[in-house]
Amino acid sequence: MNTEEARTRLLTERARIEELRHAANRLTADHQEAAERELSSAEQHPAELASETIGLEIDHSVLQHAELELAELEAAVKRVDGGVYGRCEACGEPISEARLEAIPTARFCIVDQAKQDKNGRRNGH
Numbered sequence: 001m002n003t004e005e006a007r008t009r010l011l012t013e014r015a016r017i018e019e020l021r022h023a024a025n026r027l028t029a030d031h032q033e034a035a036e037r038e039l040s041s042a043e044q045h046p047a048e049l050a051s052e053t054i055g056l057e058i059d060h061s062v063l064q065h066a067e068l069e070l071a072e073l074e075a076a077v078k079r080v081d082g083g084v085y086g087r088c089e090a091c092g093e094p095i096s097e098a099r100l101e102a103i104p105t106a107r108f109c110i111v112d113q114a115k116q117d118k119n120g121r122r123n124g125h
């Protein structure tokens, strides 16, 4: 994958996630309105109020995920600009094409990613 291809892919993905975030934001606002309406009639519909609350939590996790993805994409675009895209941040070796195809925002080669994941688990995340 050359630099221009990588950049186009990352920007396309960013646009898609920004749309997703926008949709999730709107959905959250709708849910909040619905939940507020439910509050006035909560005594009659306790089960419905509970389901609205669960819906809100799902939306927030979608939003959080979208924010994380956007941050990763921003970082990847910066690496493209800096000419270090597709290189492992730990060992400096090129990340395989197949891996970048699957995960365009990959920061590490498979070996170092495994180490990162292991560290993360040890720290309780």
Ligand SMILES: [Zn+2]
Pocket: 088, 089, 090, 091, 092, 093, 108, 109, 110, 111, 112
């Ligand atoms: Zn590496």
